[in-house]
Structures are given as C-alpha cells and as structure tokens.
Amino acid sequence: MRVFKFVSFALLALTLLFTSASTVSALDRRVRIVNDTDYAIIRFYGSNKGSDSWEEDILGDDILASGDSIVIDFDDGSGYCKFDFKAEFDDGDVLEKRNVNVCKIGTFTYN
Known part of the structure; x- marks a missing residue:
C-alpha cells in the first residue's frame, strides 16, 4: 500500500510539473509597443533575461514613428x-527598461 501511495504521489507530481511547463510555454508573449514620444524609434531590441546580448534590431529597416505602435511576439522558444x-x-536618446514581464503585459508605452 505504501508503494502505491508513493507511485501515485510521484505521478501526480509529474503531471503537475508537465502541466505547469506547458502552461508557461503557452503564455501569450505578444506586446504592443507604443511610441508616444515626439521622436521616431529607429532601433528596438528585446532580449530575454537569459541572453547576454541585445540580439538583433527587431525593427530591421523599419522605424516606429511618433504616435505609431507595433505588436511584437517575444516568444523566442526559450520559455522566458x-x-x-x-x-x-x-x-x-537611448532608453532601456529591464525585467519587462511580456507574459503579463499587453502594451508597453514609451512617453
């Protein structure tokens, strides 16, 4: 009986672990970046906390003009x-904002 309880508990723990992991990976990481300043954003970077570099400019050849917005999907496969x-x-000007939780916010505004 004791072995059965242990096995049942272990299976429950594994089920909860995998359910939590799949829930995290299924979180919506899309964020609307709003430029509410008087200047165009010419380069924009978003790097997960596990990265040691800024990666690539998300805007590429585009700019984010004053008053415009863009939706960016930050799901990079890392789970962050x-x-x-x-x-x-x-x-x-260069503005940096650290530790933005893209799983919890839907909009980030520069103003």
Whole structure:
C-alpha cells in the first residue's frame, strides 16, 4: 500500500510539473509597443533575461514613428517571460527598461 501511495504521489507530481511547463510555454508573449514620444524609434531590441546580448534590431529597416505602435511576439522558444527592452530614438536618446514581464503585459508605452 505504501508503494502505491508513493507511485501515485510521484505521478501526480509529474503531471503537475508537465502541466505547469506547458502552461508557461503557452503564455501569450505578444506586446504592443507604443511610441508616444515626439521622436521616431529607429532601433528596438528585446532580449530575454537569459541572453547576454541585445540580439538583433527587431525593427530591421523599419522605424516606429511618433504616435505609431507595433505588436511584437517575444516568444523566442526559450520559455522566458522577462525581457529587457532597448529603444534608440532619432534624436540620439537611448532608453532601456529591464525585467519587462511580456507574459503579463499587453502594451508597453514609451512617453
């Protein structure tokens, strides 16, 4: 009977572990980036907390003009919810925001 209880408990624990892992990976990581400043964002980076670099410019050849927004899917396959953002503006300013939880927010506004 004791072995049965242990096996049942182990199976329950594994089920909860896999359910939690699949729930995390299924979280919506899409975020609307809003430029509510007077300047265009010419480069934008979003790197997960496990990364040691800014990766590539998400905007590529595009810009995010004043008053515009863009939806970015931060699901990079890593499972991370916390990302660092870096926006470079056409007036030379650079703004960084660390530990943005993309699983919990739907909009991030620069103003």
